[in-house]
Amino acid sequence: MIPPPGPDRRKQVFHRRFTRDDALKHLSPSVDLVLDLAPALCDLLDRGHRVAVATLVAVDGSAPRALGAAMALTGDGQVLGSISGGCVESELVEAARAVLAGGPARVRQFGAGDLVEPGLTCGGTITVLVSDLSSLGEEGLHQLRRSAAGLDAVLPLAADGSSCTDEPLVVLRTARRPELVVVGAVEFGVALCRLGAASGFRVTVVDPREVFATKERFPDAHAVVVDWPGRWFAARAWSADDAVCVLSHDPKVDLPSLEHALRSPAGFVGAMGSRRTHENRVAGLRERGVTDDELSRLRSPIGLDLGASTPEQTAVSILAEILTVRNGRSGRPLSQLSTRIH
The missing domain is CATH 3.40.50.720 (NAD(P)-binding Rossmann-like Domain)
Known part of the structure; x- marks a missing residue:
């Protein structure tokens, strides 16, 4: 029989809610990323959907997807994209639902899981920002639409999901699409x-x-x-x-x-x-x-x-x-x- 995870287990579990100060200590403010799902996100907005987005903003070690990967949840329950290929998506859907219900944006970190907690099987650690897409504001949405059109775009993101220029949590960038x-x-x-x-x-x-x-x-x-x-x-x-x-x-x-x-x-x-x-x-x-x-x-x-x-x-x-x-x-x-x- 497999014993339940105990306090001395060697496989550490990373799965908790980060504060803004935690996030700033763990993330680089100048990471070059691709704005994943930008065309689909703009289409959803144009059709009047409310959307929560989980964006992969940091990777330490091996991970299934690259920086900038995103998963979106609409108000009617439609899911687009993925963050880890299935390891933590269910947890992120619940976080996105909480955001759509009026909760604050949140930064989550996932590492090696165990029998109870979700986690990655590849040994790395990922950090994910979950926020309401409308929090981007006018300039942030403008940059998102530039990315969707295949143009250069720069989007500094705060830990609350807004577009900011002062101490951003992370800077999302996309170059002209090939x-x-x-x-x-x-x-x-x-x-x-x-x-x-x-x-x-x-x-x-x-x-x-x-x-x-x-x-x-x-x-x-x-x-x-x-x-x-x-x-x-x-x-x-x-x-x-x-x-x-x-x-x-x-x-x-x-x-x-x-x-x-x-x-x-x-x-x-x-x-x-x-x-x-x-x-x-x-x-x-x-x-x-x-x-x-x-x-x-x-x-x-x-x-x-x-x-x-x-x-x-x-x-x-x-x-x-x-x-x-x-x-x-x-x-x-x-x-x-x-x-x-x-």
């Missing part, structure tokens, strides 16, 4: 658009064919552009965080798009097609004056070797390669590595 440009309004593009948007990219679909390039086909896209990609690319400003995926299989579309993309600062440029298509494409790009150094940036055939065949599986393969390149990782199974996961 762009994923999908060239070709094809079924593979539909799947990649959906997956890319869900992964935090601001997705733009470009295709000269008006009948295919529609918002109805690409509801997850930030923008659907009906234009020749070469002309559209020439007027764009690019960032090293951006990715370009050419999926059209039409040299009139492929070659101008790739020529501009390979000469831009975009950090990832890939194209779909067979190896023979790739060879023909490279020859065409050389005829257009693209250099060997520029061609060395082209990832084609695009995607990791996952055995993908359907549009959805292929989208996973493509996005996996994009993330591998952006994050400078190996793409190998985590079970074969001894390095940190997060």
